[in-house]
Each structure stands twice: as structure tokens, then as C-alpha cells.
Amino acid sequence: MKRFLPLLAALPVAFLPACSKPAAGTAGSGTITAGKFTIVATMTDGADTVAAKSNAENALRLHPDLAAMAGLYGYNPPACLEAVRDAAKASGKPASVRIFGFDGLEPTLAGIKSGEITGTIVQQPFEYGYQSMKSLKALADGQPVTSRNGTIDIPVKVITKDNIAPHEAALAELMKSAAAATPPPAGAPRFVFITNNNSSFWDEARAGCLKAQAELGITVDFQMPDRQEVSAQNAVIENVLNKPDTKGVAITVMSADAQADVLAAIAAKVPLVTHDSDAPSSPRKLYHGMDNYSAGRELGKLIRSSLPDGGKIAVFVGSMDAQNARERQQGMIDELSAKP
Secondary structure (H helix, E strand, O other), X not given: OHHHHHHOOOOOEEOOOOOOOOOOOEEOOOOXXXXXXXXXXXXXXXXXXXXXXXXXXXXXXXXXXXXXXXXXXXXXXXXXXXXXXXXXXXXXXXXXXXXXXXXXXXXXXXXXXXXXXOEEEEOOHHHHHHHHHHHHHHHHOOOOOOOEOOEEEOOOEEEOOOOHHHHHHHHHHXXXXXXOOOOOOOOOOEEEEEOOOOOHHHHHHHHHHHHHHHHHOOEEEEEOOOOOOHHHHHHHHHHHHOOOOEEEEEEOOXXXXXXXXXXXXXXXXXOEEEEOOOOOOOOXXXXXXXXXXXXXXHHHHHHHHHOOOOEEEEEEEOOOOOHHHHHHHHHHHHHHOOOO
């Protein structure tokens, strides 16, 4: 995470203390057949990186003929890579399992360059931060925001060894521009950006918020729950709603069903938009992000092209309660099944 260190003090951030350990290490029951592939397990970790690695180790132990590991959240591919490296060292044999994933954390990109990770589906979290703040400022000012059926589409990129160099160069320029942004003026209106965990995935979104803060003359309150649990995120929301100067909230929704009342409470007070994971039935004004189902299909295409003979796949993710996780997995399954 070295490239993000200059940004860490640029925006206020809050972590609320944990009151219980996350339920992690859960494996989905049964198997799923998808064309030539068999998904042998979907293992959740509650955004706990130790549990994520343990899940990967268990999958390798239970399925020595595993062909692929698919990580649906950003920290999952690095956890899989650590487990694969440890297994190869212990056995004295080179790793044969392919690793695929989402997002562009530094260990994932390094794994792609070394050939240990086949590829990743990269979101643009910088744009999540930047675009959601632009939308909130416009909504708070009573200005219209152009969208497609309530969605601000932020497309994904498929990153492999063939195109990683230009991707990293472009990202470095974005981060550089954000680091040089000027602070907001005194008394600037305050907008809140809420994540679903404290993963370094969100460092790019923080940079996007910082750019918007400088350009729009606003203050961005960047809030991160200390663990990926609905109760932890709800505590952050309660804290936000108790601040009378909040002018708008952008949130990645952990559970649209479980948080329906909480989201309605936000929307009753200030403009509400979502990013990364949506709650389309809520009173949010806009969703900023990719089509997670389509992104899952991109992952499926990458797996199919890399493993034309099929094989066993283990899937890893923080939680299957989130809409983005469910849509990514379903898109991957449908693509592996060659559904139209």
C-alpha cells in the first residue's frame, strides 16, 4: 500500500470499536455445476484476511485437484496467493492452481506480473469516490444529475500480464493528482462516504473523494467500519445521522434487506446515493458503480479462456449477503455455463 500513504491523513476517517468477532470461514453447502466447471465451495470470511487465507488453505487441502481459485473481493486473491505459495513450499512442487480475482490491490498486481495470478477484474474505486461526491453536491444544491435509470455506470477493466503496465501508469497519475489537491475552505459543506470494511481497496476511493473535495469546495468525511458486519456499518450510520451538518451520504450497502429501515432513515434527512453495492429498492437517488453481474461474467470469460478443459473452482468472498457478491458469483456461473 506504499503508493497510498501520502493520502491517509488527507481526509478524516473513523473506525468504531468491535463488539464481536465476525462470523468467518463459512463454506456454502453443496456444489454447483457450470458447464465444464464444478464450483466445489463458496467460502466467506467476513472481510477477515486471516480467515480468508485459512479458507484458501482449507480449499487446497480438501481439493488437491483444484483447478482455480476465484476471489470476489479485493483481498481474496492475495490471500489465495499466500496459501498457494505456502502449499508449494511445503510440498516442494510448483503450484498448478490458477488464481483469478477482483480489484487491483498491490499484491494482486504483483502476482499478475510474476505470473502467479492469471488476471483480475478491476473496478475503478477512485471514480466511486469522485463521482458519488459530485452527485451529492449537485443533489444538495437542487441540481439534476444525468444517469441511466438511476445508475452512474463505472465500467470494469480486465487486467492481465498483457496490459498491467499501462493500467498501473494511469492509476499512478490519478493518485498523484489527488495527493496534490488543496484542502477545502473553512465552513465547506460536509458529505459522507461510507465503506463496507477497512480494506486497502478503499484507498483509491479516498483519493477520488479528495479530488472532489478540492474541486467542489466541500468537506468529505470518509467513514470505514472496523469489520464487515451490518451492525458495524449501522453504528457508523447512526454516528453520521447525529451530526447536524451532514449534507449527503454515499454508502456501499452491506445488506439491502437488513438495512432497509436504516437507508430510509438516511434518505429522510439528506440525499442518499450508493456505490459499489446497491440497494435498488431503497429511496437512494443514484447508484455509482459497475454492473456486478456483467463483471462476474467478465471473470467467467477469463476463467474459461484460461482453463478450456474446465475443472474444480473454489470461490472466496467476504459475505454473500451483499448484492454485489451475489451478482458477481451469478454472472461468473452463467458465463462458465455458456448461458446467453
